[in-house]
Amino acid sequence: MPMDADPFNLAAYVLAAGAAHPDKPALSLVGGDKPEHWTFGDLIQAVRGTATGLLQRGLTPGDLVLMRLGNTPDFPLAYLGAIAAGLVPVPTAAVLTEAEVARIIDTLRPRFILRDPDVACPPAANVLSLDGLRAMRDLPAAAWHMGDPERLGYVIYTSGTSGKPTAVMHAHRAIRARRMMFDGWYGLRPDDRVMHAGAFNWTYTLGTGLLDPWTVGATALIPEPGTAPANLPAIMAAEQATIFAAAPGVYRQMLAAPGTIEVPTLRHGLSAGEKMSAALRDRWQDATDTPVFEAFGMSECSTFISGSPDAPADGDAVGRAQPGRRVAILGPEGPVADGTHGTIAIHRSDPGLMLGYWGAPDQTADRFQGDWFLTGDQGVRDAAGQITYLGRNDDMMNAGGFRVSPLEVEAALASMPGIEAIGVTEVEVKADVRVIAAFYAAPAPLDDDALRGYARTKLARYKQPRLYIHLPKLPTGANGKLLRRALRAAFEAENHG
Known part of the structure; x- marks a missing residue:
């Protein structure tokens, strides 16, 4: 997909549709004693006010900002606020230990750390407290920092093929690639109410549960932290969720709970994070009369193979390459014939593909075979283009x-x-x-x-x-x-x- 070089900002792109409907619900924290609701107007003000506050602290575009925030709306607001200001957020999982975070700080040398006091973080200079971060939301709105869509937008961590956490650099333009998921996986519409069972600070939730619905002007629903999977169907019904997203384990736990599952407004579910078995998918279909569409992806390129309402997967297959994606199954000499096992690869021209690994050009180069990025996952494609996932190289x-x-x-x-x-x-x-x-x-x-x-x-x-x-x-x-x-x-x- 060709990308133009017009000035661009990821956060401005995500919130553009909502700006036209400032009173429409953008985010609801649901299922708890104290529900929390944000309109698009509220969301945009908080994001742009946060951008102003971060710039007032002396940060300049391009500076890295490490996020040590919990499972609360503070996480996406800070993430988009940093990007709106041209800063480079580094979202990290709240469950990391102080020693693990110390290694990240030593590697990236972030200019600033956004910190919830309940989230582990070693002592460091330039730490902004949660109260200070929240106080920024009402500041005058900053102008969107516009620039080259190829510039560094954010950094995320992946376990990598070796199990060693690795910093993955992504450009602002990566958000544009996610549009291929809207029809290629989600069947996403502006009137949807998308409920994601994951935590705010999980990249699967951040993308599928928040940024993508907001990009089309849809409403995001996130269950209160600690919500038991057994309670999710009732919340879906009460909140009139139309799409539900989770990892396979959550579907399994919902099905294991006693009683029937009634989700009258749900059109379908989404699954990612690990392979969902056909048996589990069939059990959900039988219990709810709604299908689940699975996707395959990774930190380096998000999701790019999936089933969808318009093109469901067959049998144990994950699905097809999303429209606009160039995907191949590779052997040692290059792409292999249909029916032959090999490594799943995506073309280097994909707009969602990473810029590279932080400070590791050799490691980045090693992931390519010619013009193909090697995922390290095994698969096989049939004549109809359906791709079956066979596991990671190190799991085989x-x-x-x-x-x-x-x-x-x-x-x-x-x-x-x-x-x-x-x-x-x-x-x-x-x-x-x-x-x-x-x-x-x-x-x-x-x-x-x-x-x-x-x-x-x-x-x-x-x-x-x-x-x-x-x-x-x-x-x-x-x-x-x-x-x-x-x-x-x-x-x-x-x-x-």
Whole structure:
């Protein structure tokens, strides 16, 4: 998608549609004892007032601003306020420890830190308190800082293929690429009421739950922090949500709750963050009579493969490349034929693709094969353009010389009666001997022979787990994503001392 070089600002772009309807609801914090509501007029004033306050503190366009804020509306307001002023926000997860934040500060040397006192942060100079940040909202509105859409707009952190957090630089123009999701994934309309189950300070929530609805002038709904998944359907119904977004684990927990799910205004759900199994997707469809559309993406390029209301995914496929995206499945010599496994890649011309990794040009270069950015994820595309996700390179397992995706095994076993959640990984049982192990959550241990018999009906022999391990619950990250590495590490620590 060609991008012009007219002066541009990401925050101004996001809020332009809302400026035409200042009294329309933009954001509601719902489901708690003290609901909070913001109109677009309120939102724009707070963002531009924050921009003024940050500039009055002596910051200049291009300065990095580290965000150590909690799961509150302060997070998106500060994020857009910094961008409105031409500053470069660095949103970070509130659950990071002080030591982890210290490493970020040492790497980026931010000019300013926005800090909630309840969020971990090492002592540092140039820290703005939450009260000081909130006081800026009523200041006179700053002018939008306009400039080259290719200039640095924000920095986010990713775990990366090595598991080491890496700073990813994005340009202002990345927000324009998100329009490809509006029809290619969301089916988003100005009259929608989009409810996202994630925290304000999760990039999935920030993009899908807030910035994208605001870009079309739609209303964003965010549940009160700490809302139990079992309560989300009732909130959706009460707030007349039309689109719901969450990670697969949230859908699983809603379905596990007693009672029926009544969501009369919901058109469909959205899922991202990790692979949703076809079985879980079908269970949600049966329970609510609404589909779930899944998307694949990453911190370096957001989402670019998805199903949508106009082009649903088939079977276990994630979906197709969104209209306007150039996506390929690559082997060592370049794009491979349909039906051949390879690495999912996106063309370097994609407007949503990162500028690079902070201070790591070699690492950035290593992610490219010619004009293709290598995601590090495995997939296969069929003749109809549907892409099936097979897992990360470092998640792929080896069974007798065959590469096996844990997702395939998990999907096959997830429908076993009695299993509530399942995670599959390779574990070392003795030196140089590794086997496939299935860790499952269930109210009580299931019979191993029954599990093996079920697997035999679903999977080729080399794909069948050799170990079945019962756990009260599976380890997940702050946003509900399964931590396969934690399963492996815990098993090996227990069995190898």
